[in-house]
Amino acid sequence: xxxxxxxxxxxxxxxxxxxxxxxxxxxxxxxxxxxxxxxxxxxxxxxxxxxxxxxxxxxxxxxxxxxxxxxxxxxxxxxxxxxxxxxxxxxxxxxxxxxxxxxxxxxxxxxxxxxxxxxxxxxxxxxxxxxxxxxxxxxxxxxxxxxxxxxxxxxxxxxxxxxxxxxxxxxxxxxxxxxxxxxxxxxxxxxxxxxxxxxxxxxxxxxxxxxxxxxxxxxxxxxxxxxxxxxxxxxxxxxxxxxxxxxxxxxxxxxxxxxxxxxxxxxxxxxxxxxxxxxxxxxxxxxxxxxxxxxxxxxxxxxxxxxxxxxxxxxxxxxxxxxxxxxxxxxxxxxxxxxxxxxxxxxxxxxxxxxxxxxxxxxxxxxxxxxxxxxxxxxxxxxxxxxxxxxxxxxxxxxxxxxxxxxxxxxxxxxxxxxxxxxxxxxxxxxxxxxxxxxxxxxxxxx
Amino acid sequence: xxxxxxxxxxxxxxxxxxxxxxxxxxxxxxxxxxxxxxxxxxxxxxxxxxxxxxxxxxxxxxxxxxxxxxxxxxxxxxxxxxxxxxxxxxxxxxxxxxxxxxxxxxxxxxxxxxxxxxxxxxxxxxxxxxxxxxxxxxxxxxxxxxxxxxxxxxxxxxxxxxxxxxxxx
Numbered sequence: 057x058x059x060x061x062x063x064x065x066x067x068x069x070x071x072x073x074x075x076x077x078x079x080x081x082x083x084x085x086x087x088x089x090x091x092x093x094x095x096x097x098x099x100x101x102x103x104x105x106x107x108x109x110x111x112x113x114x115x116x117x118x119x120x121x122x123x124x125x126x127x128x129x130x131x132x133x134x135x136x137x138x139x140x141x142x143x144x145x146x147x148x149x150x151x152x153x154x155x156x157x158x159x160x161x162x163x164x165x166x167x168x169x170x171x172x173x174x175x176x177x178x179x180x181x182x183x184x185x186x187x188x189x190x191x192x193x194x195x196x197x198x199x200x201x202x203x204x205x206x207x208x209x210x211x212x213x214x215x216x217x218x219x220x221x222x223x224x225x226x227x228x229x230x231x232x233x234x235x236x237x238x239x240x241x242x243x244x245x246x247x248x249x250x251x252x253x254x255x256x257x258x259x260x261x262x263x264x265x266x267x268x269x270x271x272x273x274x275x276x277x278x279x280x281x282x283x284x285x286x287x288x289x290x291x292x293x294x295x296x297x298x299x300x301x302x303x304x305x306x307x308x309x310x311x312x313x314x315x316x317x318x319x320x321x322x323x324x325x326x327x328x329x330x331x332x333x334x335x336x337x338x339x340x341x342x343x344x345x346x347x348x349x350x351x352x353x354x355x356x357x358x359x360x361x362x363x364x365x366x367x368x369x370x371x372x373x374x375x376x377x378x379x380x381x382x383x384x385x386x387x388x389x390x391x392x393x394x395x396x397x398x399x400x401x402x403x404x405x406x407x408x409x410x411x412x413x414x415x416x417x418x419x420x421x422x423x424x425x426x427x428x429x430x431x432x433x434x435x436x437x438x439x440x441x442x443x444x445x446x447x448x449x450x451x452x453x454x455x456x457x458x459x460x461x462x463x464x465x466x467x468x469x470x471x472x473x474x475x476x477x478x479x480x481x482x483x484x485x486x487x488x489x490x491x492x493x494x495x496x497x498x499x500x501x502x503x
Numbered sequence: 504x505x506x507x508x509x510x511x512x513x514x515x516x517x518x519x520x521x522x523x524x525x526x527x528x529x530x531x532x533x534x535x536x537x538x539x540x541x542x543x544x545x546x547x548x549x550x551x552x553x554x555x556x557x558x559x560x561x562x563x564x565x566x567x568x569x570x571x572x573x574x575x576x577x578x579x580x581x582x583x584x585x586x587x588x589x590x591x592x593x594x595x596x597x598x599x600x601x602x603x604x605x606x607x608x609x610x611x612x613x614x615x616x617x618x619x620x621x622x623x624x625x626x627x628x629x630x631x632x633x634x635x636x637x638x639x640x641x642x643x644x645x646x647x648x649x650x651x652x653x654x655x656x657x658x659x660x661x662x663x664x665x666x667x668x669x670x671x672x
Contacts, residue, residue: 273644274640274644277523277639277640277643277644338519338520338523338643339523339636339640340527341527341530405637414597415637417629417630417633417634418633418637419629419633
């Protein structure tokens, strides 16, 4: 079965052992708290951040690796086999990736915060190893999707370039860590920009676009995005990304602007598709999560506009930092939190159902109150930290960090409640859900 | 959503859309009147909603469910994952008693609700809305598109007849 709705059907035979995705989600919750705590504790470093190791860089990587990539790994491992009806080629490897990646991120973040090159090297190596396993597993699955479907599938179409970008971002990250110790790079700022763009727009951005074309119609019960439209969004995004990267590499602002403009065209088409999904929705009550997703879209457009202004030198001394903040915190983190507010209870209910338990009610799993409180704190944190960075004022950054920290704690309580209720549900059913070993690929399936 | 090629599947989709609209109205009523605050059943909108609830919900859990269980789930289970129809049947079993309680209470609307009666209606209504919406989501995004792939155009007429017979039985 490989139609998107199979996610909701809880295609039982493809569900992983819940401990696999949830270990990534649990780690992401920890790093979400850590990143806001670092911002609240070291507002000076954030307000005047110009690059280099320190608490601001640690907070940034708590977000990019600890929250965004960590969640992307958990979601990919859990949802790709269900959505495509094809198992991953090695469930043990999905655990192996976590053994390297999760401690790797912790060591890397600690190394960055303490400006310890050895810790950064060890952490960076662990992260790279975990990501390499992830990339091989997911790329192999996506390759099979492409071979079988022979048409553009949003997951594999957007997913494969995302993996290429992740490989590039990882390599560039390792180069930057090594350079920190030896200083061999002539243009460290350029390599840093390439690293940020490939990671933010190339990896996470492509994944977000691809998953949106699947998940939003599912949540809203609406018309899906036509394949032709999906292809156009994809093509414009890839060309935009390549133009921007070429512009940075060659030091040509016009190419960077062309990249940002192509990105804006792609995004406007994407948002038109998303708006149509919402307009044709059979289910209109989406709660506060849709507000977070909409805020994420706003920041996506704002970040591309800021990118244009930065390339043309029109955004002032804090322009680049604001651009990075808009991409990572405004767009990706906000959007992800909105999606997770809906996905976590869904996954929980799926796991409970697969174990034969009576699925708990969504309102029990995800009460609206904590979700609203989290969204409010998150919004406040974004505004205050952005204002503090723009004005180079530590106080708003600290207040924003505290608001973000409170929001992260509320979010963690919300997510832990979901996990606890599911665990209780599974315990009552006397089962532990479908175990990953059943999803080991057979030679027949491979062919 | 998907463009369904068979009339029988389009009919089921229409019934889902009608049910979702009804559930949204019920959800609004439940939000406006807490468990201790019974609505005035003399109010025209409330009366219309309860009347529609008694007929549409009753028909849904009787005919719609029976048709799916008899004619569609077995085919779907054979073609795809047999665990899925099993899960959907379990959901039918969870929803049926809730619906029966609501239908009975809605049908007796002339006498109005006392506080304990409304409180029970409120709890059952909230649970029904959540379970039925999640159930319809699964069927709309999974069951119907899956059936659209495996059913032949020649299956359409016999299935329409079978559904008609269930409804008229």
